[in-house]
Amino acid sequence: MTRYHVYDRSQTYDWNFEHAPDVDLTPQRAPAYPDHLAPPAQMGSYTFCGLPVESPLGIAAGPLLNGKWLVYYARLGYSTLTYKTVRCQPRDSYPLPNLQPILESEIRDGDLVTATETTQDSWAISFGMPSRHPDWWQADIRKALAQLASGQRLIVSVVASPAAEWTIDQIAADYAQCARRAAETGADCIELNLSCPNVVSADGRLYGHPPAAARVAHEVHKAVPHLPLLLKIGFVPDALAAERLVDAVAGSCNGLSMVNCLSARVKGPRGLLFDGQPRGIGGTAIRNQCLQQVERFAAAIEKLNVPLHLIGVGGISQPHHIQSYLDAGAEAVHVATAAILRPQLAAEWRVWTAARSAPG
Numbered sequence: 155m156t157r158y159h160v161y162d163r164s165q166t167y168d169w170n171f172e173h174a175p176d177v178d179l180t181p182q183r184a185p186a187y188p189d190h191l192a193p194p195a196q197m198g199s200y201t202f203c204g205l206p207v208e209s210p211l212g213i214a215a216g217p218l219l220n221g222k223w224l225v226y227y228a229r230l231g232y233s234t235l236t237y238k239t240v241r242c243q244p245r246d247s248y249p250l251p252n253l254q255p256i257l258e259s260e261i262r263d264g265d266l267v268t269a270t271e272t273t274q275d276s277w278a279i280s281f282g283m284p285s286r287h288p289d290w291w292q293a294d295i296r297k298a299l300a301q302l303a304s305g306q307r308l309i310v311s312v313v314a315s316p317a318a319e320w321t322i323d324q325i326a327a328d329y330a331q332c333a334r335r336a337a338e339t340g341a342d343c344i345e346l347n348l349s350c351p352n353v354v355s356a357d358g359r360l361y362g363h364p365p366a367a368a369r370v371a372h373e374v375h376k377a378v379p380h381l382p383l384l385l386k387i388g389f390v391p392d393a394l395a396a397e398r399l400v401d402a403v404a405g406s407c408n409g410l411s412m413v414n415c416l417s418a419r420v421k422g423p424r425g426l427l428f429d430g431q432p433r434g435i436g437g438t439a440i441r442n443q444c445l446q447q448v449e450r451f452a453a454a455i456e457k458l459n460v461p462l463h464l465i466g467v468g469g470i471s472q473p474h475h476i477q478s479y480l481d482a483g484a485e486a487v488h489v490a491t492a493a494i495l496r497p498q499l500a501a502e503w504r505v506w507t508a509a510r511s512a513p514g
């Protein structure tokens with residue numbers, strides 16, 4: 155049985171960063187899919203932000219802490235690989251727990267949830283978007299890119315690091331600067347993280363202010379006009395809010411990636427965790443809400459007749475979940491929690507689709 159190398163939630167972020175899978179990043183190695191995976195026969199039948207890809211399944215910003223983690227998951231057969239959110243300024247991770255399992259099997263945004271000691275299939279995520287210096291991550295991304303096969307795409311997730319008094323123009327300029335540094339690596343796509351339930355600064359909630367989101371997207375699009383641009387957004391509760399956001403950003407980006415977690419406070423045996431501040435919840439408990447959000451945005455895009463792609467994220471852990479997101483209007487999907495708890499999903503998706511397309 156295959157033993158997978160996955161993120162160890164009992165260890166710190168820095169420990170996991172240093173204990174990446176032992177993959178060879180030397181440039182002379184010929185990029186290729188591993189032997190046990192089907193060759194990219196269906197290349198072109200799926201797209202990601204309009205770019206041809208081998209499958210609709212990829213990894214969301216999060217589990218791929220650096221180039222070694224990224225190339226490891228590329229070799230497991232994931233087609234679109236998002237380098238964990240980077241900044242223009244180095245930043246440390248929050249302390250443990252960074253991944254706190256929760257008891258509930260389904261939640262709503264704003265709930266109070268219960269911490270548990272055993273790993274379930276959902277957890278509160280608390281990293282605070284740590285980052286190395288841009289010089290470091292640029293060199294690391296370039297090495298990883300050289301290892302990808304055709305039909306695989308590397309996305310860099312970027313965020314601003316605003317001080318409390320920054321104006322929206324200053325925030326937009328910092329996003330643009332970070333995106334420019336990411337684009338210099340040769341990456342295929344830039345994702346702007348406009349939603350992080352775990353940070354209290356303005357960048358954590360930009361998606362909730364359509365004119366501000368549009369200002370940032372516009373500035374970044376000007377800085378990297380040659381690259382597809384995705385906006386990663388959080389929970390949007392209703393159709394009208396979805397339409398407002400789509401209308402505001404449609405001219406400045408190529409797609410929306412959703413949902414960056416539902417937000418919840420977490421109670422433990424001795425009171426509230428994380429100083430009573432909400433954290434993003436990922437995993438099975440958020441799937442229904444996230445799937446409904448993709449349907450909501452697909453309807454808004456159709457109504458407003460704008461050319462935006464949707465990347466579905468939230469609670470996917472089985473091949474049929476991937477299909478439901480595609481049926482709901484997603485062009486492609488990303489997993490974060492399942493990348494850690496069910497890394498074999500890429501292989502399972504291949505078997506599942508082959509069985510579905512087999513005659514008889």
Ligand SMILES: Cc1cc2nc3c(=O)[nH]c(=O)nc-3n(C[C@H](O)[C@H](O)[C@H](O)COP(=O)(O)O)c2cc1C
Pocket residue numbers: 214215216217238239253279281283311347386413414415435436437438440467468469470488489490491492
């Ligand atoms: C370990 C981990 C780290 C994450 N870090 C980031 C991050 O740096 N940037 C980001 O936009 N989202 C981050 N996320 C959120 C995921 O990208 C995703 O939106 C969320 O977990 C929901 O997907 P899931 O249910 O498949 O986990 C992280 C998630 C996990 C599990």
